[in-house]
Amino acid sequence: MDINVAIVGYRMQSAPDLVTSRERLVFELTRGLFDDLGIERTDVDTTILDSNDFMDGRTISNVFIDPPAGVYMRDESKVEMDAANAVIYACMRILTGQYDTAMVVGIALTGSQASPYLYIEYTLNPTYERQVKLLNEVNAAAFQARSYIDRFGYSERLLDDIAALSLANAALNPNQARRISGITADKVAASAMYYEPLRELHCYPPTDGGCALLLASERKAKELTDKPVWIKGMGMSTETYYLGERKLYQSSSAAEAAQRAYELAGVKKPAQEIDVAEISALFAHQEPLLAEAMGLMGEGKAEQAYAAGETAIGGKLPINPSGGALGAHPVSVTGLMRVAEAARQLRGEAGDNQVKKAELAVVHGQDGVCAQQNAVLVLGI
């Protein structure tokens, strides 16, 4: 099926602390996007805001960022999950035929003004995990990491190699918050231990960030840009919340979400057909784990793939050439930033992070502990 909806523009930024307010961040992103495209707020037919009531400490948190987003007497609604889902939702709105343009805006001040760990703590079962007080996002990821490396007999060194590659890419990318010069696997291995086997540099950094994206129908896209990036496929899937009932070394929901997206896009052999992948890996081990689920890497082949540089910017199938979520993780915005980073690749605008042949990309966003919910998009030019 042809979806015929394109990404026509994007703006993003992140930092450990953007020294900003929610409203200012939204205004700068969206006004910047309008100026890039030479449009005004009235050219945006519908807006999906990705904001989070818990992190904002106010319910219906989107109403406060309507004015800086230029939403007045327009239709707007909110997604509270990872904003890759908001892109899918926005695309569906255009597919109704009622709208020619749809804007997606996500912001999170989870570096300076709200704790990402607190946010995850409050996603846990209030009558059990939150009372027992043992589970958190990072130790859950540590269980997942151990399950994954034990399953295939990998060394813990693999985690250092994955993180070093991501962080080296992040250091080249002005959109990233954590930019460490001269990063090596040894430096990753020397960072503070959090929960074995995960160290500080295997984990995402608490980050402020935001991203705005404009989608348009085929007719409108051609008016607005000569470099449209087409949405070719999209899929979502959710598995059980209960960690003790999951096979943590794999992600069956990411596999299903990817399968749905590939089917729509007509992708039969993702490892051969996809040129570049942007995966929301919040912890180092999640990158190969999710890449396997998405058919980009063979099961048990991770050590080999990273040793051979297959996933590097100049590799056979670059994964997270942007630096991924180890460079920035504004909670819920991360998947939207992956979409924007993939668009940046496909438009040839990725500067030092640019992959040579970038015509078909796969993008992933996640929610929940150990990626309980996954959203996947296939983008192409």
Added chain:
Amino acid sequence: MGAPEETYFTPVVPMDFTYNYRVGPYITRYLDGFKDKKILGSRCPGCGLVAVPPRKYCGVCNKVMEEMVEVGQEGTLENFTVGHVTIEKGRLAPAEAPYVLGLVKLEEATSALLARVGGIAPSEVRTGMKVKAVWKDEAAGDYDDLDHFEPV
């Protein structure tokens, strides 16, 4: 983006929400079981899942798990992590000393239970170890009656 020159106002407003949660009979019976130092789970009539702690609904089968079953006090350590930090109220901080958390698959259960692991040096812990429940002397029907698991 550079820092703007003017300062911005960071409100420090206490937000004190109280939510009441009715926990229902499953967790009530689980904690009642703790008074007798028993660990209860619920069994799915569809797939045979035995969930600990017990809950009413099986997501896979979309069925009500009506049967409560007592599971073993011993089990297998399926997975573990040694914690060097704590995360409390959203703040990550170094732990006073390394400590072990494990996922324990109890006999008769099909799900793994997250618990503290003690009575062993963190560096000695291995997946696949047999472990058993260690209770507080006086069980009061609270979550922390089941204190930790230790090697059999």
